[in-house]
Amino acid sequence: xxxxxxxxxxxxxxxxxxxxxxxxxxxxxxxxxxxxxxxxxxxxxxxxxxxxxxxxxxxxxxxxxxxxxxxxxxxxxxxxxxxxxxxxxxxxxxxxxxxxxxxxxxxxxxxxxxxxxxxxxxxxxxxxxxxxxxxxxxxxxxxxxxxxxxxxxxxxxxxxxxxxxxxxxxxxxxxxxxxxxxxxxxxxxxxxxxxxxxxxxxxxxxxxxxxxxxxxxxxxxxxxxxxxxxxxxxxxxxxxxxxxxxxxxxxxxxxxxxxxxxxxxxxxxxxxxxxxxxxxxxxxxxxxxxxxxxxxxxxxxxxxxxxxxxxxxxxxx
Amino acid sequence: xxxxxxxxxxxxxxxxxxxxxxxxxxxxxxxxxxxxxxxxxxxxxxxxxxxxxxxxxxxxxxxxxxxxxxxxxxxxxxxxxxxxxxxxxxxxxxxxxxxxxxxxxxxxxxxxxxxxxxxxxxxxxxxxxxxxxxxxxxxxxxxxxxxxxxxxxxxxxxxxxxxxxxxxxxxxxxxxxxxxxxxxxxxxxxxxxxxxxxxxxxxxxxxxxxxxxxxxxxxxxxxxxxxxxxxxxxxxxxxxxxxxxxxxxxxxxxxxxxxxxxxxxxxxxxxxxxxxxxxxxxxxxxxxxxxxxxxxxxxxxxxxxxxxx
Numbered sequence: 001x002x003x004x005x006x007x008x009x010x011x012x013x014x015x016x017x018x019x020x021x022x023x024x025x026x027x028x029x030x031x032x033x034x035x036x037x038x039x040x041x042x043x044x045x046x047x048x049x050x051x052x053x054x055x056x057x058x059x060x061x062x063x064x065x066x067x068x069x070x071x072x073x074x075x076x077x078x079x080x081x082x083x084x085x086x087x088x089x090x091x092x093x094x095x096x097x098x099x100x101x102x103x104x105x106x107x108x109x110x111x112x113x114x115x116x117x118x119x120x121x122x123x124x125x126x127x128x129x130x131x132x133x134x135x136x137x138x139x140x141x142x143x144x145x146x147x148x149x150x151x152x153x154x155x156x157x158x159x160x161x162x163x164x165x166x167x168x169x170x171x172x173x174x175x176x177x178x179x180x181x182x183x184x185x186x187x188x189x190x191x192x193x194x195x196x197x198x199x200x201x202x203x204x205x206x207x208x209x210x211x212x213x214x215x216x217x218x219x220x221x222x223x224x225x226x227x228x229x230x231x232x233x234x235x236x237x238x239x240x241x242x243x244x245x246x247x248x249x250x251x252x253x254x255x256x257x258x259x260x261x262x263x264x265x266x267x268x269x270x271x272x273x274x275x276x277x278x279x280x281x282x283x284x285x286x287x288x289x290x291x292x293x294x295x296x297x298x299x300x301x302x303x304x305x306x307x308x309x310x311x312x313x314x315x316x317x
Numbered sequence: 318x319x320x321x322x323x324x325x326x327x328x329x330x331x332x333x334x335x336x337x338x339x340x341x342x343x344x345x346x347x348x349x350x351x352x353x354x355x356x357x358x359x360x361x362x363x364x365x366x367x368x369x370x371x372x373x374x375x376x377x378x379x380x381x382x383x384x385x386x387x388x389x390x391x392x393x394x395x396x397x398x399x400x401x402x403x404x405x406x407x408x409x410x411x412x413x414x415x416x417x418x419x420x421x422x423x424x425x426x427x428x429x430x431x432x433x434x435x436x437x438x439x440x441x442x443x444x445x446x447x448x449x450x451x452x453x454x455x456x457x458x459x460x461x462x463x464x465x466x467x468x469x470x471x472x473x474x475x476x477x478x479x480x481x482x483x484x485x486x487x488x489x490x491x492x493x494x495x496x497x498x499x500x501x502x503x504x505x506x507x508x509x510x511x512x513x514x515x516x517x518x519x520x521x522x523x524x525x526x527x528x529x530x531x532x533x534x535x536x537x538x539x540x541x542x543x544x545x546x547x548x549x550x551x552x553x554x555x556x557x558x559x560x561x562x563x564x565x566x567x568x569x570x571x572x573x574x575x576x577x578x579x580x581x582x583x584x585x586x587x588x589x590x591x592x593x594x595x596x597x598x599x600x601x602x603x604x605x606x607x608x609x610x611x612x613x614x615x616x617x618x619x620x621x622x623x624x625x626x
Contacts, residue, residue, distance in 0.1 A: 015467050015468055018464075018468030019468055019471045022472075026481070029481070137612055137613065137616075141556055141608040141609035142608070142609075143560045143563060146600075146604060146605060149583070149587065149590065149597070150598055150601070152590060153590050153594040157590050158594065251473060254473075255472065255473030256474065256475030256476060258476070258479050259564050259567065259568065262567075273479065276483070277570070289472075289476065293476070296471055296473060300471075
């Protein structure tokens with residue numbers, strides 16, 4: 001097991017390196033100088049040169065990359081051009097809010113996804129199965145930013161039951177686990193949970209159907225085990241894959257939350273990215289994307305290791 | 318790293334005949350050929366046919382939009398803003414600048430479809446080439462190409478699309494470039510896995526012995542046998558691409574006003590949800606309908622081609 005973890009780490013290192021190169025390159029993909037957006041139009045050449053030197057943009061690209069990477073490894077993601085505050089602090093605050101939202105959405109998605117998946121897998125080609133299939137097609141086809149708007153129209157604009165935007169009564173401040181803040185997380189979390197619900201339902205349905213078709217299930221029934229006992233065996237066999245998909249979905253939601261966070265003005269990484277893009281705050285953009293991508297890489301690693309630990313049959317190279 | 322569900326290895330159910338359907342039909346008179354069989358199975362799938370009809374209708378509307386819109390999609394009237402759905406003049410209501418929603422939705426289909434389908438088409442060409450090359454040549458070429466591809470899998474699709482668009486700046490061209498970059502790795506991974514699956518087959522050896530060059534084998538034997546599964550996978554990405562492309566415009570990173578595009582219309586109408594919620598929700602409904610139609614059609618195509626996912 002330890003050897004396996006080491007192998008995975010060895011494999012992840014070049015990917016992480018590649019991710020850092022892509023994030024670094026992002027800033028240099030941008031048309032014009034990264035500073036052009038913040039400098040006034042009538043800035044003198046001397047001012048421009050001074051700023052370029054201050055941010056290190058006057059050095060050759062590989063040198064800039066090496067310096068940037070060295071700082072990143074020490075936890076320094078640079079300074080936001082727009083606010084002048086360290087990027088790490090801004091991103092850390094936003095990641096916590098995004099992680100809360102994505103975790104709640106993943107939990108909702110996992111609960112309903114496995115429920116529908118099990119029902120559909122146990123009763124293949126029944127009405128329930130068709131309904132579960134329709135639901136998963138809906139989940140992957142619906143533009144979630146639109147679904148968010150529709151839910152706001154229904155539950156906020158028309159019925160007035162839930163607040164339309166923000167993370168709490170104080171607007172887009174940090175989310176806290178109390179009753180007042182709970183009302184604010186309901187709509188964005190439900191909107192976000194639609195995708196994992198569909199994907200998990202589809203996967204679990206296929207898993208359960210596959211497991212039920214295997215010989216050992218028949219053997220268990222032949223030896224007189226009741227359905228509840230058989231069910232426990234099915235769960236044990238389906239769990240590693242289902243949990244792995246749940247883990248990956250959390251990563252996708254965290255990285256893909258920008259649209260939903262924009263609709264609901266949720267103070268997370270998506271909201272931060274949106275601000276970074278429109279203020280052309282490139283260090284902030286670079287830092288947020290690096291953190292989110294690295295989080296996703298780390299999550300993948302954890303999921304892989306956990307899956308292997310849970311299911312010894314998985315032997316990977 | 319565990320592959321995402323959608324990119325799960327798409328495996329071939331037996332080899333697809335390399336010979337062209339025509340030649341095949343001549344050799345075995347009763348046989349319909351591979352594509353003939355696929356077509357035959359597809360027309361018997363009511364869901365896929367309905368989805369196909371929806372796609373065809375919207376494509377036709379998009380093509381002929383400039384000639385068939387009931388009103389000028391750009392001409393507004395501040396006096397007739399946000400008319401409700403079912404209005405005598407504005408059948409689907411009017412937007413926040415008093416422009417006819419039906420006309421704008423019809424013209425909007427052009428850019429929305431164009432921005433959704435183009436990235437997948439370009440990525441299909443580039444991704445298949447990379448994947449087939451990596452899968453057929455194998456060895457170090459494979460390792461270098463596929464490990465580079467892995468880096469892009471470290472970014473969730475939405476994040477990568479928005480990061481690239483955000484860095485490149487707003488605009489239709491930049492949005493298409495960003496979305497293409499999102500789909501190339503996904504298609505390349507599927508192409509590589511399918512190609513690796515067939516490279517040891519006898520007919521490849523036969524082609525080698527006949528003296529065909531590597532390029533010819535990749536173009537004729539490999540491409541002919543792997544294009545089906547890759548194509549089906551690519552069609553399943555169109556729905557994602559439509560949602561993402563409109564999402565970019567929704568964020569202000571794609572199409573710029575006053576050009577009608579569903580994502581952008583959804584964004585500008587957000588302020589109207591308290592005044593006229595039905596009208597505000599219409600552009601999103603259009604995206605949803607097209608996206609679900611592409612998904613269902615792609616599922617039907619996969620079943621018809623007997624490709625296991």
